[in-house]
Amino acid sequence: MTYEAVLQLEPYQVDRVSKKEMFTKELLRMTEFHIENCPQYARMMRAIGFNPALADNYESIPFLPVRLFKELELCSVQKEDVYKIMTSSGTSGQQVSKIYLDKATAANQQKTLAKIFSNIAGGMRMPMIIVDCPSVLKNRNMFSARGAGILGFSIFARKKIYALNDDMELQIDAIQKFLEEYKGEKVLLFGFTFMVWQHFYKALKQSGRRLELGNAILIHGGGWKKMVLEAVTPEAFNSALRDLCGIPQVVNYYGMVEQTGCIYIECEEGHLHASTYSDVIIRRGGDFSVATDGERGIIQVVSLLPWSYPGHSLLTEDEGVLLGEDNCPCGRKGKYFKVLGRLKNAEIRGCSDTYATKF
Amino acid sequence: MPQNSNLTYVLGNEMVEKNMYGITALPIFSDEAISFLELLSKKILSDEESKKFPDVVTFGFWCRKSSVQKMAQPYKDNTCSLGRRIVFHIAPSNVAVNFAYSCVAALLAGNASIIRLPSKSFRQVDIICRIFKQVIAEQPNMEGYFLFVRYGHDKAINDKYSFICDTRVIWGGDNTIDELRKSPMKARANEITFADRHSFTIIGADKYLETENKDRIAQDFFNDTYLTDQNACTSPRIVIWVGDNISQAKNIFWQKLYDYAKRKYELQPVQAVDKITNLYKMAAELNIDIKMVDTEDNLITRVEVSALLDTLMDYKMNSGFFMEYIATDIKEVIPLCNSRCQTVSYYGINAECIKNVVTEYRPQGVDRIVPLGRTMDFSLIWDGYDLIRTMSRVVGNE
CATH class of the missing domain: 3.40.605.10 (Aldehyde Dehydrogenase; Chain A, domain 1)
Structure with missing residues (x-):
């Protein structure tokens, strides 16, 4: 089955039995492909003694910790076929993930995102307000998860405006003008969760002015790490934005640069959903066995998309719980889950002080 | 004030x-x-x-x-x-x-x-x-x-x-x-x-199999390693086996350690992720055979290596991550004994053998040769x- 054929399937209509069959077959095929085409990956699989012939379920296919993409250059296509290298956002000095994309994989990321997006926002292209600064795409050092997210969602834009200037100041007048121009149309607001909170919500509130966003949809992602420091819960975030500018639909998503395209969006019930194109497995830290529904564990993400790099099965550094499968009241099929935050750092003892700087 | x-x-x-x-x-x-x-x-x-x-x-x-x-x-x-x-x-x-x-x-x-x-x-x-x-x-x-x-x-x-x-x-x-x-x-x-140092241990399999008090050895080894998250300079990161009945000795040794550590040590999920990451990194980067040993869970991570490279210690890990090697001659440890090497602990072999290797080859490292279980003992020679x-x-x- 080609990925193009997978993409023909609706994003939330494949039930667990068919999904399991498809994922077991396809992920095994991808594992074998990457073993043949990525020598480092092949050595890793040999080291753990993985035998594809004995895997009868996609849960028994090995996963790579996402951090490996920061430490190794993992690529399953010829150098000349690399179309672009995507990097994760990292503050200066931090190592960043390097994700190797060929043309097909890059295009599939866009198509996948489009399929998932149209399920929640409709298939129409909309006027889009990007809650970020214009330099985020100009500055090569910043071209990262933030840039990729903006570029990815921009394909749904009919016309775009940046909400912030390069000093991160909210451009209320310009936004107001933009909204008047597209009065009556559904508007897409997109940004990283913390940026939306810090530079949109707080700045707008402080200005005492109002923006009429009663016909908008806000899509935001990127994690709650900084929001926890601000002590803002998802519920508080949603209601704050609704109260301040009447945004009726606020949609959080979960995703990572290592599996761009396959995002997990939040439904009307507040649950994150796996689409047809990817899946989550919650694993116990103690032995990496699969956790039961409702049990806290490490989130593994699998995706049928990554053919140009061995990123089809990844162990994240996030904790989460599986809430259910095929039975969310919103009507979407597939697994739905909750992200609980980053794995807690261990306080390692010992006389060497290098641990903190190692990763 | x-x-x-x-x-x-x-x-x-x-x-x-x-x-x-x-x-x-x-x-x-x-x-x-x-x-x-x-x-x-x-x-x-x-x-x-x-x-x-x-x-x-x-x-x-x-x-x-x-x-x-x-x-x-x-x-x-x-x-x-x-x-x-x-x-x-x-x-x-x-x-x-x-x-x-x-x-x-x-x-x-x-x-x-x-x-x-x-x-x-x-x-x-x-x-x-x-x-x-x-x-x-x-x-x-x-x-x-x-x-x-x-x-x-x-x-x-x-x-x-x-x-x-x-x-x-x-x-x-x-x-x-x-x-x-x-x-x-x-x-x-x-x-x-x-400075940052590393250490390893050598175990004579046959003597180990003969001894009555294997639980005590497990406890001693636990104290050398898990007690400080295996992150002290003195904590062995590599276990070198010598002798004839090595596979039998290995089985018992690790099982006893597991039984003890299971009661005494709590592994955080992030430590398990660190260990598997390190294992994969070793496999991807090193030009030798790297083989993870199947274990019950993530408490003990064992990695068999096919050669003792001087770069092996670049992959030292904590929280119960052990590289293992079967040596036919104790001289094979010399590549590990660079200036970073601090403590060589031993069980079931004669300390003189290790001393002789050090005096014969004069590597830059190896500052202490101590019995297994005693790696943390402070001494005025350090x-x-x-x-x-x-x-x-x-x-x-x-």
Whole structure:
């Protein structure tokens, strides 16, 4: 089955039995492909003694910790076929993930995102307000998860405006003008969760002015790490934005640069959903066995998309719980889950002080 | 109140600090020092709170009069050795009692000590400081020899103490050493640096299979490793097997360790992720066969390697990550014995064999050869330094 054929399937209509069959077959095929085409990956699989012939379920296919993409250059296509290298956002000095994309994989990321997006926002292209600064795409050092997210969602834009200037100041007048121009149309607001909170919500509130966003949809992602420091819960975030500018639909998503395209969006019930194109497995830290529904564990993400790099099965550094499968009241099929935050750092003892700087 | 707001005096005060600049050194193993330690030991061993901390109790035992007298034996002929005067110690941030050993070594060598205590707060540090205070109250003549302080990464304070000390002792690894080296010392001052080190262990399979007390060995090995998250310089990262019935010995050894560690050690999920990441990194980057051994869970991660490369220790990991190798000749360990190599522990083989390899090949590393279970025992010979001789001077008389 080609990925193009997978993409023909609706994003939330494949039930667990068919999904399991498809994922077991396809992920095994991808594992074998990457073993043949990525020598480092092949050595890793040999080291753990993985035998594809004995895997009868996609849960028994090995996963790579996402951090490996920061430490190794993992690529399953010829150098000349690399179309672009995507990097994760990292503050200066931090190592960043390097994700190797060929043309097909890059295009599939866009198509996948489009399929998932149209399920929640409709298939129409909309006027889009990007809650970020214009330099985020100009500055090569910043071209990262933030840039990729903006570029990815921009394909749904009919016309775009940046909400912030390069000093991160909210451009209320310009936004107001933009909204008047597209009065009556559904508007897409997109940004990283913390940026939306810090530079949109707080700045707008402080200005005492109002923006009429009663016909908008806000899509935001990127994690709650900084929001926890601000002590803002998802519920508080949603209601704050609704109260301040009447945004009726606020949609959080979960995703990572290592599996761009396959995002997990939040439904009307507040649950994150796996689409047809990817899946989550919650694993116990103690032995990496699969956790039961409702049990806290490490989130593994699998995706049928990554053919140009061995990123089809990844162990994240996030904790989460599986809430259910095929039975969310919103009507979407597939697994739905909750992200609980980053794995807690261990306080390692010992006389060497290098641990903190190692990763 | 201390004059510098970034600095807190935990033991001693501004006055002690001022007077220390004019203090007189003691002879090595002085009566004053031995009697101070005798009282310190008694108080530690009878203290209700210290009993809860095995590392504090071990320290108390180490300071006993009989123990100190034994330590003094090798220096009996040094009729005129005196302390250098002031030793400035930078304690490691994440080991509780290490500062106390460092301080006692300096005292036995005849010196006053300025100690930068660990930045992380430890109950053990509080207890030891409290008992030091009590002993000083009874032996006030010793008050001027101890100044224990706490401060953050403050170069100005590093500068001050570095410049007044006669010996600087830096624990805490390479980064700390680099940081402190930015603070100059007097021309005559010397320095002891404890850089990042690694260690390994050698086990004779046949002797191991013969022994009755395999549970005890498991416990000893646990203490060498898991007790410090396998992250001390002394913690073995590689287990080298020699002998005939190795696979049988391995099975029993790891099973016993598992049974013990399962009860005593709690592995955090992030540690499990770190270990599998490291395993994959080894497999991807090293040009030798890397084979993970199937285990019950993530508590013990075992990785069999097909050769002992000198780069193997670049992949050392903590939290129960063991590389394993079967050696047909003990000489095969030589690539591991570079300047970073500190402790070689052993069980079921003769220590002489290891010593012979070291004297024959003279690698840059291997500073200690100790029985399995004893890697954490502090001694006055540490990391290749004779601490007494390095922190004292000899008055020559021909």
